[in-house]
Amino acid sequence: MPILEFKNVSKTYDNETKALNDVSFSIEEGEFVSIIGPSGAGKSTLLRCINRLVDASSGEIVFDGQDVTQMKNKELRKVRTKTGMIFQHYNLVDRLSVIENVLHGTLGKKSTFSGMIGHYTEEEKLRAFEILESLGLADQAYKRCDELSGGQKQRVGIARAIMQQPKLILCDEPIASLDPKSSKIIMDHLADINENQKITCIVNLHQVDVAMKYSERIIGVSDGKIVYDGTPEGLDQKTIHKIYQSKTSDLITDIGGEAHE
Amino acid sequence: MTDLAMPIYKKAENPTDISDKRIERGWNGKIRTAPHSKSNTAIKALMFSLVVITVYAFLTFDYKEIDFADAIMATLQNIKTVFLEPRLTRDTVLGMLYQLFVTFCLGILATIFGAIFAFFCSLFCARNISSPIIGGIIKSFIALIRAIPTVLWVLIFAVSAGLGSVAAVIGLTFHSFAYLTKMYSEAIEEVDEGTIEALRAMGANFWQIVFQAIVPSTITYLVAWTFMRFEINFTNAVAMGAAAGAGGIGFHLFMAGNFYFDLHEMGFLTYVVVIAVIVLESVSTKIKEKVK
Ligand SMILES: Nc1ncnc2c1ncn2[C@@H]1O[C@H](COP(=O)(O)OP(=O)(O)O)[C@@H](O)[C@H]1O
Ligand SMILES: [Mg+2]
Numbered sequence: 001m002p003i004l005e006f007k008n009v010s011k012t013y014d015n016e017t018k019a020l021n022d023v024s025f026s027i028e029e030g031e032f033v034s035i036i037g038p039s040g041a042g043k044s045t046l047l048r049c050i051n052r053l054v055d056a057s058s059g060e061i062v063f064d065g066q067d068v069t070q071m072k073n074k075e076l077r078k079v080r081t082k083t084g085m086i087f088q089h090y091n092l093v094d095r096l097s098v099i100e101n102v103l104h105g106t107l108g109k110k111s112t113f114s115g116m117i118g119h120y121t122e123e124e125k126l127r128a129f130e131i132l133e134s135l136g137l138a139d140q141a142y143k144r145c146d147e148l149s150g151g152q153k154q155r156v157g158i159a160r161a162i163m164q165q166p167k168l169i170l171c172d173e174p175i176a177s178l179d180p181k182s183s184k185i186i187m188d189h190l191a192d193i194n195e196n197q198k199i200t201c202i203v204n205l206h207q208v209d210v211a212m213k214y215s216e217r218i219i220g221v222s223d224g225k226i227v228y229d230g231t232p233e234g235l236d237q238k239t240i241h242k243i244y245q246s247k248t249s250d251l252i253t254d255i256g257g258e259a260h261e
Numbered sequence: 262m263t264d265l266a267m268p269i270y271k272k273a274e275n276p277t278d279i280s281d282k283r284i285e286r287g288w289n290g291k292i293r294t295a296p297h298s299k300s301n302t303a304i305k306a307l308m309f310s311l312v313v314i315t316v317y318a319f320l321t322f323d324y325k326e327i328d329f330a331d332a333i334m335a336t337l338q339n340i341k342t343v344f345l346e347p348r349l350t351r352d353t354v355l356g357m358l359y360q361l362f363v364t365f366c367l368g369i370l371a372t373i374f375g376a377i378f379a380f381f382c383s384l385f386c387a388r389n390i391s392s393p394i395i396g397g398i399i400k401s402f403i404a405l406i407r408a409i410p411t412v413l414w415v416l417i418f419a420v421s422a423g424l425g426s427v428a429a430v431i432g433l434t435f436h437s438f439a440y441l442t443k444m445y446s447e448a449i450e451e452v453d454e455g456t457i458e459a460l461r462a463m464g465a466n467f468w469q470i471v472f473q474a475i476v477p478s479t480i481t482y483l484v485a486w487t488f489m490r491f492e493i494n495f496t497n498a499v500a501m502g503a504a505a506g507a508g509g510i511g512f513h514l515f516m517a518g519n520f521y522f523d524l525h526e527m528g529f530l531t532y533v534v535v536i537a538v539i540v541l542e543s544v545s546t547k548i549k550e551k552v553k
Binding site for chain 2: 012051053077078079080081083084085087089091093094095096103105107108110112116117118127160186206
């Protein structure tokens with residue numbers, strides 16, 4: 001049974017912008033899927049429909065056996081605890097320490113009050129430290145997040161997501177604001193989490209080469225529609241240009257070495 | 262693509278032509294530097310008419326038999342008594358410190374009550390965490406409260422509570438509440454939407470988001486605004502002591518000046534108030550540095 005299934009999902013913002021147009025696909029547990037496409041294609045909307053940061057206008061999204069589109073508060077909160085999310089701009093609470101931000105990953109499972117006052121159990125704190133250690137951040141645990149570099153912040157973002165013990169991690173352009181070296185570290189960590197912890201990953205990317213290198217499967221989105229769904233090997237120049245709606249040799253992401261048509 | 266081959270900016274054939282068309286000249290033929298706009302003209306006209314009215318007013322005052330030399334001398338004499346010969350004549354130092362403390366407490370009570378109400382209210386008015394409709398309604402209500410001066414609120418509450426410290430505290434609280442709600446909600450609106458979204462995506466609920474993301478991100482501003490309001494409330498409490506009979510140092514100041522005509526004591530009390538305000542100001546600066 002797939003862990004995630006989109007059935008004819010559409011999303012229209014403000015009754016005019018059609019961000020998703022009859023999207024259907026399904027993802028098996030443990031897959032590492034990249035979603036590529038030009039900006040404005042609807043990649044972020046697609047991810048946000050899964051954890052209901054955005055409400056789909058029509059269609060069904062089945063996650064872990066349940067349709068999320070109809071869920072109300074309590075069920076929705078439960079689904080959200082099972083889906084981690086990583087953002088382009090990290091979205092940490094900058095004035096809190098690294099460890100406090102990582103512990104935020106447990107908020108969804110806590111009572112309102114203990115979450116409010118930031119009361120965490122010793123086990124939770126220990127696990128947070130272990131996660132930070134595995135991401136090479138144990139030394140920074142008591143630093144305030146605004147003292148960190150972009151790459152470090154994104155690793156805190158990953159730690160926070162893992163802290164949730166999610167079934168699925170959604171990454172919305174996780175490396176779009178990072179330099180190549182930090183980008184590689186982040187992508188390696190994501191690949192590692194996917195492989196060793198068997199957490200399904202869906203990653204929005206706009207770097208085609210990164211998508212080809214890391215993922216088992218690539219979904220190409222253009223204008224709110226899926227125009228490619230398959231292996232990285234099957235993704236040829238022609239399809240890339242179709243996704244980005246561009247003419248030959250207009251893209252800087254053209255794969256090196258391959259002849260242009 | 263052919264579009265891209267076109268130059269984006271057309272070069273001017275003859276540069277002086279273009280700049281000649283762009284240069285604006287005023288009525289005297291000189292080149293303008295301020296933009297020619299209706300509001301600029303309006304401001305100039307307003308300034309001019311204010312000057313005319315002022316001159317006219319001074320020329321037509323009914324001065325009666327005031328002897329200017331005498332009047333000025335008497336005023337200077339009073340100022341000298343108040344500011345150069347301050348002395349406690351009717352009260353003891355301890356008594357005066359107690360009165361200062363009373364005023365201080367009036368200010369603190371009003372600030373604390375106002376701050377608590379304002380904090381919860383601002384959560385429902387900040388655009389990024391509340392519905393725009395509810396926020397809009399609360400904000401216009403708050404604007405209405407702020408538009409009416411503190412003294413009026415005190416007098417309004419005096420109708421039911423009677424003139425005195427209770428009416429003063431309620432009135433001060435009311436205005437502080439409106440002021441702080443505006444400041445707090447503006448601070449909250451500065452919190453990065455992404456951060457709030459991230460916590461929501463993890464399953465955190467409203468109150469968890471408030472205390473784990475919004476409070477830590479805005480605490481400096483909340484503390485700074487609250488203390489700022491306390492300074493205002495302290496000076497207001499001095500005034501209310503006199504105007505609403507709320508007691509404290511303000512009342513004594515009023516009595517000394519208007520009842521006993523004891524200008525020496527009035528001067529002394531004025532200095533005490535000024536010192537208290539300066540102390541508060543420096544404490545507030547310290548606090549702001551600490552919570553950064
Ligand atoms: N909150 C929103 N309100 C209105 N339109 C939106 C909103 N978010 C996204 N859109 C529009 O939906 C389309 C898809 O956006 P998005 O999902 O952010 O694309 P991507 O992440 O691929 O760049 C764009 O045309 C965008 O302008
Ligand atoms: Mg996006």
